Amino acid sequence: MSVHTHPLSPAIDDAIAAYALDALDASEIPALEQHLASCPACREQLLDLQRAVTGIGLSLDDAEPPAALRDRIVSAARATTPAAKPLPFTAARTAAPARPVTSTSTAFAWLAVAASLVLVGAMSWFVMMSRQQTADARNQRQAADARAASLQGELAALEARMTVISATDAHQVELQGQPDAPGSSARAFISASRGMVFTAKNLPPLATGRAYQLWIVTKQAPVSIGLLTVQADGSVTSLLPLSADASLNPVAVAVTVEPAGGVPSPTGPKVLVGLMSQH
Numbered sequence: 001m002s003v004h005t006h007p008l009s010p011a012i013d014d015a016i017a018a019y020a021l022d023a024l025d026a027s028e029i030p031a032l033e034q035h036l037a038s039c040p041a042c043r044e045q046l047l048d049l050q051r052a053v054t055g056i057g058l059s060l061d062d063a064e065p066p067a068a069l070r071d072r073i074v075s076a077a078r079a080t081t082p083a084a085k086p087l088p089f090t091a092a093r094t095a096a097p098a099r100p101v102t103s104t105s106t107a108f109a110w111l112a113v114a115a116s117l118v119l120v121g122a123m124s125w126f127v128m129m130s131r132q133q134t135a136d137a138r139n140q141r142q143a144a145d146a147r148a149a150s151l152q153g154e155l156a157a158l159e160a161r162m163t164v165i166s167a168t169d170a171h172q173v174e175l176q177g178q179p180d181a182p183g184s185s186a187r188a189f190i191s192a193s194r195g196m197v198f199t200a201k202n203l204p205p206l207a208t209g210r211a212y213q214l215w216i217v218t219k220q221a222p223v224s225i226g227l228l229t230v231q232a233d234g235s236v237t238s239l240l241p242l243s244a245d246a247s248l249n250p251v252a253v254a255v256t257v258e259p260a261g262g263v264p265s266p267t268g269p270k271v272l273v274g275l276m277s278q279h
Contacts, residue, residue: 020049175274
C-alpha cells in the first residue's frame with residue numbers, strides 16, 4: 001500500500017481510511033471528496049485501502065453477512081482509533097509544515113485489512129453452512145424420491161394382483177403343507193385371462209443349489225409356472241403369467257423342491273399341494 005507525506009497527512013490519512021470503510025462522518029465526506037479530486041497521491045492511497053478491504057473476498061461465492069457484523073467491526077475500529085476531526089481544508093491549513101505519516105494512520109490501515117479478513121471469515125462460514133444445508137436437503141429429497149418410487153412400485157404390483165383376484169374367471173386354490181414342509185401353507189388365484197397370484201408362508205429354507213418350483217397339474221401333464229422367490233421369513237408373494245398349456249384342464253397346484261435352475265418336469269419332493277374345485 002502506498003503512503004505519502006502531505007501538509008495534512010495524519011488527518012487526511014485517517015479520513016481516507018474511514019472513508020474506505022464507509023465509516024467517515026457524512027459531514028466530512030464533501031470536503032474529503034473535494035480534496036481527493038485535486039490530489040492524485042490521496043486518490044492512490046484510497047484505492048490501495050479499498051483493495052485491501054474488498055479485494056480479498058472477490059474469490060468467494062456470493063454470501064451476505066449480517067448487517068450487525070459490519071456494525072460491530074466499525075464500532076471496534078472507532079473505539080481503538082482517535083475520533084476523526086472535521087477537515088477544514090483551508091489555505092491556511094494547507095500551508096502548514098508537512099509532518100511524516102504517524103503510526104496511528106498505519107495502524108488504522110492494518111485495522112482495515114483485519115476487518116476485511118473478519119468479513120471474509122464470516123462469509124466463508126455462511127457459504128459453508130449454505131452448501132451443507134443444500135447437500136442435506138438434496139439427500140433428503142433423493143431419499144423421499146426413492147421411497148415414493150418404491151411405494152408406487154408396490155401399489156402397481158398390488159393393483160396387478162387385484163386384477164387377477166377380481167377376474168370373473170378366477171379360481172381360488174388352498175394348498176396344504178406336505179411331510180417335507182408340514183407347517184407351510186399357500187393360496188393361489190388362477191385366471192386363464194389374467195394370470196396367477198400365489199402366496200405362501202412358513203416355507204423352510206433350502207440347501208444351496210435347490211429352489212422351490214411352482215406347477216399347475218393339468219389332465220395332460222404338470223406345467224411349470226416358474227421358480228418362487230422366497231423371503232427370509234419363508235413367505236412368498238408372486239404374480240405369474242399362465243401359458244395356454246397351464247390353462248388347459250387344470251386339476252391341481254403344487255410346489256416341489258428342484259435344482260436351482262428348475263426342471264421341465266417335477267423330480268423332487270412335493271412340499272405344497274392343492275386341488276382345484278371342479279365347476
